[in-house]
Amino acid sequence: MSARLIDGKATAARVLAEVAGDVAALKARGIEPALAVVLVGSDPASQVYVRNKVLRAGEVGIRSLEYRLGAEASAAEVLEVVEGLNADASVHGILVQLPLPAHISETQVLQAIDPAKDVDGFHSENVGGLSQGRPVLTPCTPAGCMRLLRDTLGDLAGKHAVVVGRSNIVGKPMAALLLAADCSVTVLHSRSVKPQRLCGQADIVVAAVGRPRMIDADWIKPGAVVIDVGINRIEDDGRSRLVGDVDSDAVQPVASAITPVPGGVGPMTIAMLMHNTVTAARQQHSPSAQE
Ligand SMILES: Nc1nc2c(c(=O)[nH]1)N[C@@H](CN(C=O)c1ccc(C(=O)N[C@@H](CCC(=O)O)C(=O)O)cc1)CN2
Numbered sequence: 001m002s003a004r005l006i007d008g009k010a011t012a013a014r015v016l017a018e019v020a021g022d023v024a025a026l027k028a029r030g031i032e033p034a035l036a037v038v039l040v041g042s043d044p045a046s047q048v049y050v051r052n053k054v055l056r057a058g059e060v061g062i063r064s065l066e067y068r069l070g071a072e073a074s075a076a077e078v079l080e081v082v083e084g085l086n087a088d089a090s091v092h093g094i095l096v097q098l099p100l101p102a103h104i105s106e107t108q109v110l111q112a113i114d115p116a117k118d119v120d121g122f123h124s125e126n127v128g129g130l131s132q133g134r135p136v137l138t139p140c141t142p143a144g145c146m147r148l149l150r151d152t153l154g155d156l157a158g159k160h161a162v163v164v165g166r167s168n169i170v171g172k173p174m175a176a177l178l179l180a181a182d183c184s185v186t187v188l189h190s191r192s193v194k195p196q197r198l199c200g201q202a203d204i205v206v207a208a209v210g211r212p213r214m215i216d217a218d219w220i221k222p223g224a225v226v227i228d229v230g231i232n233r234i235e236d237d238g239r240s241r242l243v244g245d246v247d248s249d250a251v252q253p254v255a256s257a258i259t260p261v262p263g264g265v266g267p268m269t270i271a272m273l274m275h276n277t278v279t280a281a282r283q284q285h286s287p288s289a290q291e
Pocket residue numbers: 048049095096097098099120140141169231242261262263264265266267268269270
């Protein structure tokens with residue numbers, strides 16, 4: 001067996017085409033969806049992600065606003081920007097790029113975002129709603145993984161899914177989404193006992209630990225579908241390249257399908273951000289949202 005490569009770029013392009021249609025429909029009603037992106041500091045990867053978010057927004061017709069603050073900006077300055085955006089009715093989505101500099105509390109900043117504009121789905125109101133199965137704004141990377149899984153497997157009900165990693169951005173919301181799709185879900189983490197054996201029982205493996213090529217063929221049940229969320233830059237033969245949390249070469253002969261890195265989950269993150277921005281704009285202009 002050799003695993004099918006799940007093409008995240010192609011799926012992201014389909015999502016973006018759907019979003020462009022939704023944006024056009026909103027504009028026909030006089031609503032121009034708008035996304036504000038806040039970047040604090042000069043982390044090179046974050047700068048690339050923010051640039052790509054602004055580019056994708058333009059491509060689908062979403063108006064974007066960029067706020068760049070220096071690495072020495074205070075929490076109060078970041079909060080002032082967020083509060084201004086909360087109060088601006090022409091802005092539908094607010095995103096603060098993570099990580100923030102160490103002297104700023106991510107929780108404090110994320111909690112300051114109006115939950116209705118929280119297109120990252122990180123506010124506790126949206127986190128709680130997700131765990132209760134309410135239709136809330138959902139973190140982009142896990143939402144993208146779900147789209148790839150549904151396109152690959154169809155109905156996920158009854159599948160045993162193992163999520164490796166328990167971060168707030170990926171692992172925990174991923175587990176909640178899989179549960180909402182009627183999977184049996186196991187979450188593995190650094191204190192798990194015999195993680196390999198547990199992972200080896202999974203029909204679906206979502207790897208989100210941030211450790212290059214940690215998961216090899218021994219962890220994977222033959223025929224499993226593997227979603228690799230890791231984006232790790234390593235030096236290989238004197239050259240810098242990106243690898244996932246899964247040893248893809250080793251796992252491909254065992255799995256039935258796997259996401260590549262790059263070109264798998266990564267492009268879906270930005271596509272789902274555009275999707276969330278349109279959802280937020282639609283909800284903010286629906287009659288019930290104004291009651
Ligand atoms: N506020 C947020 N901050 C961060 C998030 C997030 O969802 N919201 N996620 C990550 C970074 N991220 C988006 O912000 C992101 C990561 C990776 C990609 C991507 O397209 N990756 C490409 C490879 C890109 C490269 O060459 O470096 C791929 O995997 O194909 C998009 C977005 C942390 N911060």
